Amino acid sequence: MPLAKNNGENMSRESLKQKNEITSDAVADVHDLTVSYHIHPVLWNVDFQVPCGKLMAIIGPNGAGKSTLIKAMLGIIPVTSGWVKIFGDSYKKVRSRIGYVPQRGSVDWDFPTTAIDVVMMGRYGHLGWFRRPKKKDREISYAYLEKVGMQDFANRQISQLSGGQQQRIFLARALAQEADIYFMDEPFAGVDVVTEKAIVNLLFELRSQSKTVVVVHHDLQTVKEYFDWILLLNMRKVAIGAVDEVFTEENLRKTYGGKLAILSKAANAMTKGRVDGTFD
Amino acid sequence: MELLTSSWWIFDEIGKYFLVEGSTRRWVMFAAILLGISSGVVGTFAFLRKQSLLSDAMAHAALPGICLAYMFTGVKDPLLFLLGASVTGLIGAIIATEIPRHSRIKIDTAIGLVLSNFFAFGIVLLTIIQKNFSGNKAGLDSFLFGKAALLARYDIYVMGSMCLLLLGITFIFYKEFKLLTFDRSFAITLGLPVRYLELLITLLIVLAVMVGLQAVGVVLMVAMLIFPAAAARQWTDRLGLMILISAFIGAFAGAVGSFCSAIVAKVPTGPVMVVVCSFLLIVSMFFAPNRGLVPKWLRLRKSRQRIRRENILKSCYKTCEEHNNWKMNFTIENFFAYFKLPRYLLRHYLRSLIKREFMSHENGNWQLTEKGLKKALQIIRKHRLWEVYLTKKMDIASDHVHRDAEDIEHAINNEVLHQLDNELKSPQQDPHGKAIPQNVCFSEQERKTR
Numbered sequence: 001m002p003l004a005k006n007n008g009e010n011m012s013r014e015s016l017k018q019k020n021e022i023t024s025d026a027v028a029d030v031h032d033l034t035v036s037y038h039i040h041p042v043l044w045n046v047d048f049q050v051p052c053g054k055l056m057a058i059i060g061p062n063g064a065g066k067s068t069l070i071k072a073m074l075g076i077i078p079v080t081s082g083w084v085k086i087f088g089d090s091y092k093k094v095r096s097r098i099g100y101v102p103q104r105g106s107v108d109w110d111f112p113t114t115a116i117d118v119v120m121m122g123r124y125g126h127l128g129w130f131r132r133p134k135k136k137d138r139e140i141s142y143a144y145l146e147k148v149g150m151q152d153f154a155n156r157q158i159s160q161l162s163g164g165q166q167q168r169i170f171l172a173r174a175l176a177q178e179a180d181i182y183f184m185d186e187p188f189a190g191v192d193v194v195t196e197k198a199i200v201n202l203l204f205e206l207r208s209q210s211k212t213v214v215v216v217h218h219d220l221q222t223v224k225e226y227f228d229w230i231l232l233l234n235m236r237k238v239a240i241g242a243v244d245e246v247f248t249e250e251n252l253r254k255t256y257g258g259k260l261a262i263l264s265k266a267a268n269a270m271t272k273g274r275v276d277g278t279f280d
Numbered sequence: 281m282e283l284l285t286s287s288w289w290i291f292d293e294i295g296k297y298f299l300v301e302g303s304t305r306r307w308v309m310f311a312a313i314l315l316g317i318s319s320g321v322v323g324t325f326a327f328l329r330k331q332s333l334l335s336d337a338m339a340h341a342a343l344p345g346i347c348l349a350y351m352f353t354g355v356k357d358p359l360l361f362l363l364g365a366s367v368t369g370l371i372g373a374i375i376a377t378e379i380p381r382h383s384r385i386k387i388d389t390a391i392g393l394v395l396s397n398f399f400a401f402g403i404v405l406l407t408i409i410q411k412n413f414s415g416n417k418a419g420l421d422s423f424l425f426g427k428a429a430l431l432a433r434y435d436i437y438v439m440g441s442m443c444l445l446l447l448g449i450t451f452i453f454y455k456e457f458k459l460l461t462f463d464r465s466f467a468i469t470l471g472l473p474v475r476y477l478e479l480l481i482t483l484l485i486v487l488a489v490m491v492g493l494q495a496v497g498v499v500l501m502v503a504m505l506i507f508p509a510a511a512a513r514q515w516t517d518r519l520g521l522m523i524l525i526s527a528f529i530g531a532f533a534g535a536v537g538s539f540c541s542a543i544v545a546k547v548p549t550g551p552v553m554v555v556v557c558s559f560l561l562i563v564s565m566f567f568a569p570n571r572g573l574v575p576k577w578l579r580l581r582k583s584r585q586r587i588r589r590e591n592i593l594k595s596c597y598k599t600c601e602e603h604n605n606w607k608m609n610f611t612i613e614n615f616f617a618y619f620k621l622p623r624y625l626l627r628h629y630l631r632s633l634i635k636r637e638f639m640s641h642e643n644g645n646w647q648l649t650e651k652g653l654k655k656a657l658q659i660i661r662k663h664r665l666w667e668v669y670l671t672k673k674m675d676i677a678s679d680h681v682h683r684d685a686e687d688i689e690h691a692i693n694n695e696v697l698h699q700l701d702n703e704l705k706s707p708q709q710d711p712h713g714k715a716i717p718q719n720v721c722f723s724e725q726e727r728k729t730r
Contacts, residue, residue: 076465092471100469111328111462112519121459125470130452157517173466 025052027181027212028073033082035065035072042068044236045082050181051229053210055203057217057243060233061256066216067103069233070183074100086181096125099179101170103186109159115169116154119145122176144175149198164195171199181212188219200226223247305542308495311431311439312534312549315492318443319501320508320530321450322488324523325481327509328461333388334376336502337395338482339489341372343402343498346423347409358438361423362490369486372398399498426497428538428549435494442491446484450523457481458519496550504530507557514568533557587690589629590659592619593638594689596648597656606653609645657717658697663689664710665700671711672704678711 026049035043043065050056058066071077073084075091087094099122116138123137133141145151148168153161161169167187174182188196203226206213217223223230223243230246232238232255239251326335342365349364350356372394379390406420422430450457460467460477467474485505492501512525537553566574595618600608615626630646633639638652648656663685670681692700710716 071465074469076468095469095471098469100466102463102465106465107463112513112517112522113458113462114517118462121463121466124455124459127455129456132455 026050027052027087028214029085029088030069030073031083031085033069033072033084034080035068035077036080037068037077041080042235043072046233046237048231048237048240050212050214052212053207054212054229055207055227056212056214056229056231057223057227058214058231058233059217059220059223059255060238064234064255066233067185070185070214070216074098074183096177097180099174099177099182101174101182101184101187104163104167104170104189106185109161109166111158113158114155115150115158115161115165116141116145118158118169119172119176122173125177140178141172141176144172145169147175148172148202164191167191168195168198171202175202179211182206182214184213184215186216186218188217220252305538307433307436308428308431308542308549309535309538311436312428312495312538312553313531314436314439314443314534315495315504316508316530316532316534316553317527318446318491318530319488319504320512320527321523322446322484323505323507323509323530324512324519324526325450325457325461326485327506327513328519329481331485332502332506333391334373335485335489335505337376337391337398338369338373338486339493339498339501339505340395340402341398342366342369342486342489342493343423344368344398344405346493347402347405347420350409350420351405358435358494361493362438362442362487365490365493366483366486368398369489370483373482373486402498422497423493424497424499425548426493426495426500426550428495428541431494439491439494442487446487446491449480449484453477453480454520492550496553500550500554503554503557504533507554507561508533511557511561511564514564514571517570529557529560533560583690585629585632588621589633589636589638590655590690592629592633593648593652593656594659594663595619596639597653597660600648600653607647609647611644612646615646658694659689661701661716662692662697664714664716665697665704665707666692667710667712668704668707668716669700681711 028050030046030048033043033046034041046069058069060066068077072079073086073091084091087097091098119141120133120137122144123133123141127133127137142151142154145154148171150165150168150172153165158166158169167190171184171187174184187199191199203213203215207228215227217227224247228243229241230243231240232246232251234255238255239246323335326332345364345366345368346361347364348368349360353360376387376390376394379385379393380387385393409420419427419430456467456472456477459470460472460474460481464474467477488505489498489501492504496504508526508529509522511529512522515525516522533553533556536556537549537551540552541547541549564572566572569575592615596608596610599610600606612627612630615630616623619626621629630639630641633652634641637649638655640647640649666685666688667678667681670676670684671678706718707716
């Protein structure tokens with residue numbers, strides 16, 4: 001992973017010039033991040049900072065690179081250039097303070113395991129190598145299962161749960177990580193209204209404990225209600241800031257409008273150029 | 281008595297063949313069980329990681345490794361074969377997984393490519409060996425389909441230590457393997473070195489394949505790896521238990537395979553083991569309690585029967601309601617005319633309704649009992665309340681709701697019924713103007729005379 005640590009200091013100064021960004025209490029700092037799948041660029045030079053204790057939504061059209069951004073920040077996929085700092089350090093050093101909720105569709109739910117077992121996986125980071133979860137971990141996991149209202153399903157095989165219940169299990173697992181910053185990839189996708197409300201209340205509770213939550217979100221109508229910070233993304237950063245200021249028609253048009261067609265054309269040209277060997 | 285003596289004979293045979301000190305058959309059985317256990321345990325992960333085909337490619341890719349090891353050293357040492365086979369097997373696996381990452385060729389094609397090319401190369405080497413190394417009839421072709429009878433004491437030692445190694449690694453890394461197999465990206469965020477762990481799992485699969493090569497051979501080895509795990513999956517929803525069951529199935533197949541080849545002349549151990557495994561897999565697929573096809577079919581049949589019984593009660597109720605007579609008599613011909621079911625089936629349902637005391641039968645006349653009337657009333661209430669719910673709460677036209685209610689009346693329980701009633705504030709009529717009865721008085725024989 002090309003993480004340029006040494007030139008990190010002076011480069012971050014540069015990015016501070018941009019207004020609308022809070023720096024003093026930033027918990028995550030993304031600088032000039034470029035990510036490519038194979039040779040096709042998905043994110044271009046993305047700069048932003050996540051302020052502490054906010055619920056931040058990442059909004060953008062399909063294929064804007066929202067999930068990619070989260071995955072790149074956590075080192076799940078390699079970055080082409082740029083760097084990410086969480087709590088002022090490489091994500092590798094602060095893993096125990098990071099919680100993650102992947103997309104529900106990213107795993108095979110027919111895996112032979114139970115709901116409580118999945119939640120217990122959130123404790124693995126605290127356990128370290130070779131050690132089996134202990135009674136205390138089981139109790140903690142059960143408490144978080146209760147928190148998402150799934151205690152009656154603790155010993156249920158996970159394929160027998162509904163989509164909303166599976167999403168709650170994933171959320172409980174992230175809670176069991178007892179992290180300071182959470183990254184959630186579309187936690188509201190395919191869940192019923194009751195589950196959505198339950199999840200939102202949990203997010204509010206996390207915020208009240210001054211934890212930071214970054215959520216990939218799809219539904220523009222609920223942005224104002226659920227979140228207080230927002231990142232508009234479409235292959236590049238369009239805008240970031242408080243919802244009241246940034247969530248404007250102008251910015252949305254920029255994010256979802258046709259202007260970006262040029263950028264994706266450029267990406268295609270770049271892919272083509274590399275395939276043909278026109279440039280490196 | 282005869283049966284008893286015949287079973288004694290079997291025990292005699294077992295004793296004669298396996299318990300005699302220094303008997304080679306004893307070693308063969310031991311080896312087959314070891315092989316079954318190790319491939320059963322490691323196969324669980326291969327199966328769950330959907331790497332069945334990849335394992336097959338690894339097994340086939342072992343052949344050139346064995347041949348090369350022999351060509352370079354000229355000795356037949358199982359440890360050397362194991363090393364050679366592991367190297368080419370691993371190379372094959374890596375090539376098969378790397379091709380789709382760097383090109384537009386999909387994984388199945390890449391696996392096919394590796395499997396056939398390595399195997400073909402192995403066959404070529406085998407022919408060269410048979411021509412040029414004639415002084416030592418190497419018998420390397422026994423690696424194709426395996427020849428357990430050739431196993432010697434030294435082979436068992438190698439297999440045994442490999443088996444222990446596999447079990448030990450699986451036990452130590454159980455938690456990590458489980459997380460990696462279930463949710464790879466989450467494993468990365470926890471800081472697990474997933475690349476190395478994946479390589480380790482691949483290495484385990486290669487080793488398990490190698491343990492089985494001498495007894496089962498490259499062609500059939502994948503079956504020993506995947507079938508026990510696939511069978512075990514049908515019986516349990518816990519990973520730990522699945523591994524145990526899978527190991528047990530593998531060991532059982534090993535025992536049966538070696539026993540068959542011991543008592544019947546010229547029956548090969550490996551293929552028998554594979555046949556036993558596939559038999560167990562088929563049995564599990566059909567008869568395992570939750571996932572099996574037969575229990576599933578039985579559950580389906582049971583609910584269909586219940587629905588048909590409920591429909592009979594319901595139509596009796598409706599007819600009674602029309603005539604305002606709860607003690608109406610029906611003849612069997614009434615039922616035949618009304619329900620488009622085979623007569624024997626209808627008779628069967630009516631009989632089971634009598635058994636449940638929902639209906640009574642006298643001189644060819646059928647009647648609802650008090651219990652049956654109450655049951656029918658519940659169904660009717662579910663039906664009509666649901667119709668009201670659909671029209672009132674979901675704004676569906678009243679002529680669209682009957683079909684839906686026909687299904688829902690069999691599905692919802694009394695708790696939901698109560699909830700529906702509360703939410704709709706106990707309506708008196710359904711959208712078609714029919715009454716929604718709270719309860720009926722059975723003793724009131726004819727409320728109104730027509």
